Amino acid sequence: MLHIVNKSPSERNTLDSCLRMAKKGSTILLIEDGVYGATKGGVAENKLKAAMADIKVYALWPDLEARGMQDSVIDGIEQVDYNGFVDLVAADKNVQSWL
Amino acid sequence: MKFGILVNEGPYTHQAADTAYQFAKAVLEKGHEVHRVFFYHDGVNNASKLTEPPQDDRHIVNRWSKLAEEHGLDLVVCVAAGLRRGLVDVNLAPGFRISGLGQLVETGIQADRTVTFGD
Amino acid sequence: MTESTGGIDMDEDSSGTIKKFAFVNRKAPYGTIYALESLEVVLISAAFDQDVSLVFADDGVYELKKGQATKSVGMKNFSPTYRALEGYDIEKIFVEKESLDARGLTADDLVVPVEVLTSDEIATLLDEQDVVLSF
Incomplete structure (x- = not known):
């Protein structure tokens, strides 16, 4: 299952909720303000790194770049563009946006 | 593969309206099909032809209309959400149509994936 | 409240x-329209x-809180509608335990019978699920 998170982890609990209710083996894509969660030194860094043992994490690079955060992405988080976003949605059986 | 797209936020206020558009464009570029784009909540405001952003800004409404014209997209505005917010036939931009919420459920049934963009 | 939803369109081959x-x-509820x-x-x-299936988690569990009285804020109290869902054959209502706990609530505080899940x-x-719509 693909989980899409678009909220900054320093403002909302969305990423926490997603991590709590995402099955092992699922995928998370961080978009919009959600990409702040993918950056080094942010509030989500440690929990995201821990989750990455069981969950594959991606971030949308157009959103990272728009926010000037393209050079501080946590190692192991793969970056995709909008085409890659489409591929991720297609690859999993279902998708949920954590609004 | 057939994609359904749900847009729940208005233009300019929330990036969801932009991401939904970029996603729809990528779906089409990759040779997939967009089954329908459904506009709900404040997302109905993406369909207002009265929208006039500053000249140096993107025109979110016209962008959807153009994509619909080029690819025959089905852009559906929820009637109930539209009525609540004053989005009706008289201010509906080209390429959009107004219909019931059943169209959203139908997209969920008929599309292979339904992706939501919102806040 | 169905009168405001603009009718139901079932065309093509949805049925089946x-x-x-x-x-x-x-x-x-009430803070936003979602x-x-x-x-x-x-x-x-x-x-x-x-x-x-309906899933209530995080602040969504507040949607089901008993005792909602909206007269003073001038908004429509829609919580009784959750009790009407059974009449629509919508009976799978799930609430996340962790969300209830974090808000000092139990299933007894809710307007409908629910199944509490971890x-x-x-x-x-x-x-x-095939389709997940999150609001």
């Missing part, structure tokens, strides 16, 4: 296909004879 739909509610308009989608979905159980439930 049964998918698992989950509506995930994570927002409190909870109310989510409920409107749920009611419409009943007409399509799909396999519908986060892990919700994760499994969501994973099994």
